[in-house]
Amino acid sequence: MQRIAVIDYGMGNLRSVSKAIEHVADDAEVVVSADASVIESADRVVCPGQGAAADCMAALHSSGLAQTVIDIAGTRPFLGICMGYQVLLTASDENDGVQCLDIIPGHVVRFADPLMDAGARLKVPHMGWNEVRQARPHALWRKIEDCARFYFAHSYFCVPDQSSVVTGRCHYGLEIAVSIAAPNLFACQFHPEKSARDGLQLLRNFSRWDGQDR
């Protein structure tokens, strides 16, 4: 039996994430925890998150879990979801600028206002099901078709410095890097726990991933 820890730093919908993983990984014990020692002893770690960047970073720091994430990211399979992806970058423009964990060099920026595409105005937040183009092969894409739709709900998006980390792209007014990977790390802007069949497949893949960046 493996143990998958879902980090509880007081921000967001942990229940959907933990239930979705339980649903697809029957060989796993899923624990939602704010305890650094529990998280550090898990075989895999998921970092979800919801809300504003400043609140998320403040919660990560005040709970002491910011250092835990920095310590474990890259040491065992780690999955960041939505805000759990954004906090991995260097800094976010949200809330007049927030310093993030700087595990993956890059910035989090807001969609343009107005956001235009081919003469038409696009709505912000980017809300709904959009196609994700697989930028490179990865174990977490196993059994998921290229351009499968995933569920998004966000107003800020990640711009990693190095395009080599990008595993998934999506077009919404411009090309955005909606997923990234590094050894033992995968992170996505969309919500796999709310993306029906393909989202569950991604979580199933994560529960079996050996951590190799391919």
Place this chain on the structure above:
Amino acid sequence: MGLATRIIPCLDVDAGRVVKGVRFLDIRDAGDPVSVARGYNEAGADEITFLDITASSDNRDTIVHVVEEVASEVFIPLTVGGGIRAVEDVRRLLNAGADKVGINTAAVHRPQLVREASDKVGSQCIVVALDAKSVTAPGEAPHWEIFTHGGRKGTGIDAVQWAVRMADYGAGELLLTSMDRDGTRVGFDLELTRAITEAVEIPVIASGGVGNLQHLADGVLHGGADAVLAASIFHFGEYTIAEAKAHMAAQGIEVRW
């Protein structure tokens, strides 16, 4: 290719049970929110909205348990509205597994609630529900007023101005219901829908009046809606979600398969 236009079945929940029933889905208990939600997920719905119509505040906790149960088994976006009065209500529903929370009357009573809630949990979680009714006198340019209490109480607030204000306060999405059309099956109030979608930068869900599949397509093509919500045409098996998507796709609307 880009975002798919969402098709959202809406279910009324009273004291933890789906009321008015759902007849077409092959489910054992049409009053059980989990069975109904699972059925709609399998049918290809892009999102599900639960409207808590429980009148008694004693029963308010029930909706939290409903959301917990549904979110444990059905993995598509879930919006919950009805009876939200404070940021704490919003947080409880999100923690239970809702993705978005709809605020209606409480926003009219205290608009600041929308700002407080979106600051706390993020705009993308906050849906402001607008119930609008035409108050155009003969010879006037069309305009609509916000009503509360199921369309019974006027507020004197202009619907378009209210939509702009709510977006400014941090609403991530608007759920627009025409109280003139709700239950009539003659189609969305397209003029109202167009007036709101052109006034705001945030997504708008059109609701109220759907009687056939062309009404759904019209809401998008002529109303500019980003998502369409309907109840009876799906619940009673007149049309499936897949038929709705096929009908919309045939007119060039992008849908999710």
